[in-house]
Amino acid sequence: MPDDLTLSHPLDAALRLEALGEGRFRGRTSPAYWNMAGPFGGITGALMLKAVLDHPQRRGRPVALTVNFCGAVAEGEFQIAVSLMRDGKSTQHWNVEMRQEGRGVATTASAVTGAERETWVHQAATPPVVPRPEALARMDLTGRTGWLHQYEMRYATGEPRWTPRTVPEVRSGLSQMWVRDVPNRPLDYPALAALSDSFIIRLLVVRGDLPPVATATLTTYFLANPAGLERQGAGYLLGVADTKAFQHGFHDQSAELWSEDGELLAVSHQVVWFKQ
Amino acid sequence: MPDDLTLSHPLDAALRLEALGEGRFRGRTSPAYWNMAGPFGGITGALMLKAVLDHPQRRGRPVALTVNFCGAVAEGEFQIAVSLMRDGKSTQHWNVEMRQEGRGVATTASAVTGAERETWVHQAATPPVVPRPEALARMDLTGRTGWLHQYEMRYATGEPRWTPRTVPEVRSGLSQMWVRDVPNRPLDYPALAALSDSFIIRLLVVRGDLPPVATATLTTYFLANPAGLERQGAGYLLGVADTKAFQHGFHDQSAELWSEDGELLAVSHQVVWFKQ
Numbered sequence: 001m002p003d004d005l006t007l008s009h010p011l012d013a014a015l016r017l018e019a020l021g022e023g024r025f026r027g028r029t030s031p032a033y034w035n036m037a038g039p040f041g042g043i044t045g046a047l048m049l050k051a052v053l054d055h056p057q058r059r060g061r062p063v064a065l066t067v068n069f070c071g072a073v074a075e076g077e078f079q080i081a082v083s084l085m086r087d088g089k090s091t092q093h094w095n096v097e098m099r100q101e102g103r104g105v106a107t108t109a110s111a112v113t114g115a116e117r118e119t120w121v122h123q124a125a126t127p128p129v130v131p132r133p134e135a136l137a138r139m140d141l142t143g144r145t146g147w148l149h150q151y152e153m154r155y156a157t158g159e160p161r162w163t164p165r166t167v168p169e170v171r172s173g174l175s176q177m178w179v180r181d182v183p184n185r186p187l188d189y190p191a192l193a194a195l196s197d198s199f200i201i202r203l204l205v206v207r208g209d210l211p212p213v214a215t216a217t218l219t220t221y222f223l224a225n226p227a228g229l230e231r232q233g234a235g236y237l238l239g240v241a242d243t244k245a246f247q248h249g250f251h252d253q254s255a256e257l258w259s260e261d262g263e264l265l266a267v268s269h270q271v272v273w274f275k276q
Numbered sequence: 277m278p279d280d281l282t283l284s285h286p287l288d289a290a291l292r293l294e295a296l297g298e299g300r301f302r303g304r305t306s307p308a309y310w311n312m313a314g315p316f317g318g319i320t321g322a323l324m325l326k327a328v329l330d331h332p333q334r335r336g337r338p339v340a341l342t343v344n345f346c347g348a349v350a351e352g353e354f355q356i357a358v359s360l361m362r363d364g365k366s367t368q369h370w371n372v373e374m375r376q377e378g379r380g381v382a383t384t385a386s387a388v389t390g391a392e393r394e395t396w397v398h399q400a401a402t403p404p405v406v407p408r409p410e411a412l413a414r415m416d417l418t419g420r421t422g423w424l425h426q427y428e429m430r431y432a433t434g435e436p437r438w439t440p441r442t443v444p445e446v447r448s449g450l451s452q453m454w455v456r457d458v459p460n461r462p463l464d465y466p467a468l469a470a471l472s473d474s475f476i477i478r479l480l481v482v483r484g485d486l487p488p489v490a491t492a493t494l495t496t497y498f499l500a501n502p503a504g505l506e507r508q509g510a511g512y513l514l515g516v517a518d519t520k521a522f523q524h525g526f527h528d529q530s531a532e533l534w535s536e537d538g539e540l541l542a543v544s545h546q547v548v549w550f551k552q
Binding site: 063064066068070071085086088090091093095097104105108110112114115116117118119120121122123124125170172173206207216217219221223224225242243244245246247248249250252254256264267269271273274275276 | 340
């Protein structure tokens with residue numbers, strides 16, 4: 001008999017959490033979303049959000065998620081503890097901690113969930129004008145392992161060049177790409193949380209080489225409501241990422257995730273530690 | 277004899293914390309930084325950061341601060357508890373909670389502090405070109421109370437119009453302003469944390485009216501090192517703020533804070549709840 005893990009999407013397998021009661025959950029790291037020295041940060045963020053969504057007291061939909069990557073996550077089992085810090089009429093505030101046996105706190109997070117309500121709507125920003133995904137080449141991942149294979153990425157501009165630079169050169173940090181899960185999967189909030197970290201570290205895009213780096217903290221604001229995610233379905237998202245400054249061992253990075261029909265689904269921001 | 281509170285800057289008076297040991301601190305809300313229904317969010321953020329900086333185990337300088345405004349802060353005493361979640365070589369991760377007697381958790385925060393290290397420097401973004409502060413009118417605060425009076429603001433563009441709109445109109449959410457503490461005060465990280473929330477809620481700028489609103493969560497990345505803050509001293513900061521989308525009861529808002537000589541000192545992002 002096939003293991004039921006083999007029947008589900010790799011994302012759903014990676015996000016499987018066993019409820020232990022009192023806001024505690026148990027899960028396992030996923031080989032499919034492995035990065036160089038630990039899990040892909042996006043999958044860790046999605047797990048922190050999934051635990052909030054699975055909490056019996058949770059009302060409303062995700063509005064904001066901040067994930068602090070405190071230390072390395074080792075391959076294997078982890079526990080996630082979710083605490084409702086404040087239960088308000090319009091918003092709930094959550095704290096989340098991921099621990100591993102004998103290793104202390106690996107990841108902390110805070111999340112805001114918000115009551116569904118219709119209000120004034122005004123989208124001030126507009127998506128960039130880029131060719132349709134079908135007109136763009138899929139990023140070549142030959143020889144690349146890990147989480148990158150869980151996404152289909154089609155760059156309109158700013159595709160990272162993976163070869164170590166020989167001539168020093170500083171490039172723009174702007175990337176615009178179509179992106180979706182592999183295989184296609186209807187969008188939900190955990191998937192959107194993971195996608196918000198699917199933008200290659202800007203240091204690589206700008207400088208061409210990649211010294212030791214690690215995201216220190218990642219914040220995602222979910223601007224779409226559940227109906228907006230349903231409209232998007234399993235389509236391509238249009239991602240835009242850029243950076244403003246690299247100095248004193250850290251750089252910032254911001255991203256937008258647009259629906260295929262031009263709705264801003266989420267924005268995200270992170271600060272990245274780099275060694276040199 | 278004058279109370280020593282009267283001898284210090286209002287910001288330093290507002291940020292005064294009494295150490296109670298084991299990472300706990302006691303303070304009082306400041307009338308000078310009062311907002312409509314509670315303290316100015318920036319002063320609350322600055323207090324959460326100040327408590328981290330005052331923690332005996334803290335090494336390095338602030339890199340990131342996320343402040344979650346969970347519930348109303350009442351006038352009077354509060355306690356702040358700081359926990360070192362993970363102590364790494366390059367970064368320390370902190371959790372912070374502000375409580376008031378009999379009222380539960382008012383505010384949570386997470387912070388990252390980072391070791392000082394010189395690395396590659398590249399400022400990809402550039403400050404906007406605006407007239408010098410002396411050439412711009414100071415924002416008229418006649419009839420306005422509270423925290424706004426603790427800042428000198430000189431708008432180059434996007435000054436909020438405080439009159440309720442009669443003709444429906446949607447304006448740009450972009451503001452560019454020179455801003456500094458009143459009275460002038462040498463910049464430090466808590467002051468920068470407060471300044472990162474000194475941008476009027478974009479809903480007012482865009483729509484002209486102001487229904488009930490509240491920042492749900494605010495994240496600031498400190499890109500400057502202590503030497504950068506020292507270079508800035510008590511000069512004007514150039515602030516830029518904008519927004520991308522208003523929908524389903526929330527809107528995003530982002531800001532940049534530039535030094536007087538064009539260094540990007542901090543970026544900040546927030547999501548704002550609004551009623552209608």
